[in-house]
Amino acid sequence: MSLGRIVLRAKLSAACYDSLLAVSGAAALKLARTFQPDLVLMDCSLPDMAGPDVCRALRADPQTAHIPIVLFSSDTGRETRLEALAAGADDVLRKPLDESYLLSRLRALLRKSSTERDYQSQGKTSLSLDLAHRKATTGPGARIALVCHDTASRGLAHDLSDRLYDQVVSLPEMLNPTRPEALPDVLLLSPDVIELHGLAIISELRSRELTRDLPIVALMPAPLRPLRGMALDLGAEEVLQEPFDDLETQLRLSSVVKRKLWADAMREALSAELDLATRDPLTALFNRRHGMLHLGRMMIPDDRQDRTPFALLLIDIDNFKRINDTFGHLAGDRVLIEVARRLNSVIRANDMLARYGGEEFLLTLPGLSASAARKMAERIRKSIESESFSVKGVPGALRVTVSIGVANHDPVARVSRKDHTLDMEALIDEADRALHQAKETGRNRVSMAVTPKVAQAACCLSHDHASAAVSARLPARQHRPAAPRATVY
The missing domain is CATH 3.30.70.270 (Reverse transcriptase/Diguanylate cyclase domain)
Structure with a gap:
């Protein structure tokens, strides 16, 4: 067992996380399918498989497809990061690991994962899961909004391609939306919003009823890089740093969008199933x-x-x-x-x-x-x-x-x-x-x-129509006194 894994396990234990150790990619796949962990931490270089290959295998298996995955490597060059993100990793961290940022990252991923698990545990029937799968895979794509203080300057996100978002909105519009039905699915907080309002704006958006469930991606100005972990702890789901790489940003946003669509689909499927539980199966009226x-x-x-x-x-x-x-x-x-x-x-x-x-x-x-x-x-x-x-x-x-x-x-x-x-x-x-x-x-x-x-x-x-007798060839019957209350009408 390598010293790195021993140290990492000790750090996780100190933070009150239980961990399972696997010495190879095959062992990791077996453990993940058997124990369904809340999160997978994995080196990009394993004795028998590359980390991205294990990642792809986990994403291809319905039992493990929604488990958050964090890869780490001593080589975090652009190609390594892109390959890992394309394989389905939620993040790629550089060794030696920054303990503070690592724990913030784990907390952010586990928050989202626990929400999804709650939906899955409530929707154990095949109906809920089938409805959610169809909604998540066939429903309309997510709308991404760049939230700026100054919409004219696109919030100082000059090196962020406008192909990565669908609309530009001002911060007041998001804090007090006039058209709740037109809210975007993902919020990109521009650098100027973070510089002018601080990271507290993340928790402010999290506290508002209409925006509390929207994923927030913080576009961090370069000078604020040390505060990435704080942004995650305040409620951001993802943190991107200047300068922005379009392809990497697209891959990270794609991961955020997939989780959002799946959570929405599970929420709607559970709502539909709960509604069915209140309905009469024959008439579809309330029961x-x-x-x-x-x-x-x-x-x-x-x-x-x-x-x-x-x-x-x-x-x-x-x-x-x-x-x-x-x-x-x-x-x-x-x-x-x-x-x-x-x-x-x-x-x-x-x-x-x-x-x-x-x-x-x-x-x-x-x-x-x-x-x-x-x-x-x-x-x-x-x-x-x-x-x-x-x-x-x-x-x-x-x-x-x-x-x-x-x-x-x-x-x-x-x-x-x-x-x-x-x-x-x-x-x-x-x-x-x-x-x-x-x-x-x-x-x-x-x-x-x-x-x-x-x-x-x-x-x-009273009405002229005397009786409710059925007139479609019903057999005639003689008049008789009104039946007692016990009679079934």
Whole structure:
């Protein structure tokens, strides 16, 4: 074992890093695949393989492709650096190693690596990883912005080719962006920004909500070279030094962009998977669990906001059991999908619609009074009744209707309980009783709940259309009294 590796391991141990030692390139590949280390430190000259060759092998293996790699060599001439960076190394350091800068570099790479690992650990399903891979490899390329104090002079980055960035923006534009949707993907901090504002501007950008996740590449003026490590510790992902080599800069920026696109892809894939966890697989509406959580949040008073009223609607498809019994469950599923589509076409963007269970739907209408909620419920009822359903497997047109129970929650008028779960249960019970009233009085109706504050009969809207019976060759049946509440509608 060489003295260099012993010393390096001792330095890493003193900094509280655990390390594994490999004496050859083949051993390094085996260790990396077996233990999945957080970072690989490797000499460019190994007994059996060149460092760049090992680097390429690690990048080609999906198990190790995202592990940060730092190569070091006594020869850090331009050709050596370019070969190592082209092979996929994140940095190339000169021996003997600058301990302070080395540790700063490791911390910067490990921060990014740990974020990626967090995404991967949360998205363990093949769905997340597949979505992320496709997004990262087929999505649009990243936009790089040169951030300057003086945009006219390009921030004193005169020897930096304008082919390496897509736009030039001023520092105030990045600190207070007026168009968040147009933010770049990577920030190049020009030398004049660093000279005039100091390295603290990096942590300032890191603290802003809109720029905290953007990779920052610091273009360090030559006199500030000793502060490279500080720039990394303050949040820069990469540090480039004057004079700038276009090809080396391009390779380093490419590495930054790849990590950024992968992190974005994993974030979006996880968001998509979390969204799927809140959705009903048949109708793509929110599922009952999400609906109840959303309703529970609406019930909790928030002194920071106006306590506006909202309405709760329980919507039930009339005679749905007869549809299933007559035409089969597949036809019933198609009816559910079409009802969900029509409901979605009527409600507002801030309304929350969930499949409550079976053929029943839950809808919250924030900001609506009882009278406004009744009008919305009528619009919903008519949207279902107005046009017959054309369902595959069902001969002829299928007439489908819904019954709706409406309950109103006024946080000012209602007596608030400490246990808001009881408030929510009471509100659902009111809407459920109103729905039952609509069913008992003929279906295809909107019925308003009787709240404890209102001592009058429930208001039930009647319509000329008497029944929600399906008209597509359903067998006739005799009239019978209204069923008890236990009956499944």
